Amino acid sequence: MRDVNKDNITDVFMSYFGDDTDPRLIEIMQSLASHLHNFARDVNLTHAEWLKGIQFLEASGQISDETRHEFVLLSDILGLSSLVDMLHSDSRGTSSSVLGPFHIAGSPPLPFGGDMKREFEGQVLLACGRVTDTDGKPITGAELDIWQTAPNGLYSSQDPAQDTYSFHGLQTTNADGRYAFTTVRPVSYPVPTDGPVGELFNATGRHAWRPSHLHYIVKAAGFRPLVTEIFPDDDPYLDEDTVFGVRSDLVMKYTERPAAEFPAGYAISADVDEPFLLADFDLKLVRL
């Protein structure tokens, strides 16, 4: 097109598409190109600013590898990951939240009442609740994939000092649809700041912190899988999660209870002789 100009370039771009292009791809590329071009027009993007953007993308590519995913992090801190979550969250069930880059497959079984903290020190946290359908009816045999940070703020995949499956467990709900396990409370932590995303934080005066949370993926036959996280209501970063993952229905409370109230028959029941924290949180799944 020799008459391409700043007003018609989006149409010219679309005119290049072949007739048998997948209609969904056409829809996505049309919207992407329109927004990209309108962004450049709206801010009157200069060559120097364009080059900064290209260099940002190249640096993000350079720092990425099999375990470091700077483009996922960028999507997270721009709010895109959370927006995609919210677009497909079903308000009849528990809200979904970001998966994050630290999930690993193959977590070991964690029996009902089992312990996930192993040798780590700290006040015992008993996390429990029910998995139900949207009518509150318990779901037996639902699978919970659970993971969290160690007390040093690192996930096992970030921390050579931890075992592969440290603070990871796979539990199946019992006949009452209940889950229960012991751990120590997860901690707030900053997302990685040694790459381009860290530079963006610096340039915009923004912190890198996430409020502490427990990650759950909940699956049950006949229901939509739920990827979510739950957050204690006393975390200082609850209202400023750097990846926008907090939803009001995902906020729970740690209640301190005397040792005498710790239930019998759990893996560490015999060892609990100090007050423990209780987090009772129900998870509601939506039928397929």
Added chain:
Amino acid sequence: MRDVNKDNITDVFMSYFGDDTDPRLIEIMQSLASHLHNFARDVNLTHAEWLKGIQFLEASGQISDETRHEFVLLSDILGLSSLVDMLHSDSRGTSSSVLGPFHIAGSPPLPFGGDMKREFEGQVLLACGRVTDTDGKPITGAELDIWQTAPNGLYSSQDPAQDTYSFHGLQTTNADGRYAFTTVRPVSYPVPTDGPVGELFNATGRHAWRPSHLHYIVKAAGFRPLVTEIFPDDDPYLDEDTVFGVRSDLVMKYTERPAAEFPAGYAISADVDEPFLLADFDLKLVRL
């Protein structure tokens, strides 16, 4: 923000910015986040589509290095590079066009009437013209940085068989504001398709070709530098340049002339004994 939702996330994103953030950065990030979020909302982007996008960016990062710039190529084939050019082109002068990824600094001097084709075979092309201001007044001592493909469709930086500065030259306009050099005609060529951009071409039924062109960067004291390209009017890809670089005022004509009309005093004057091609193209600079 525990009440972040799919409608307010852009505002929440902006609320994280520090008070002393550069106002231009705020303007750019506000527009970028709005367009990014509206894109996701407009197409109701799914998790699977989001993941495909992340994988596309990661693969683009992986294939990039000091000489391969997949993100520049992506910007080029999405029309962003050309749009940025057009936003800042001054209609009083010759249109600018994309720099492309193949320019290298330090080209050797090419005297007026010098030869750039060296040992390469092919019909002689005499490229010449004047560099003027917007009133048509010649500019003496303007510098032209010239580069083009070899007959195999490759730039020297892509082709180990060529010298570093093969088909590159630096010429200064004479007392009449004129430039002139001999070469062979550049050829149409496809942009690299062995990376993610190639996959996008395949998925959208789009070809990778650019019409043949001569690249010029023109600089003169007191004038805006001009980065441009000129295209012959008989190129089959003139109306479908895959990087949207063609502007109507950058289209020129190759005219065949008898050997007897070849000017005297040029580097190869003594050797021209067959009809040659003439491309006479004036370049108009805008005063700073």
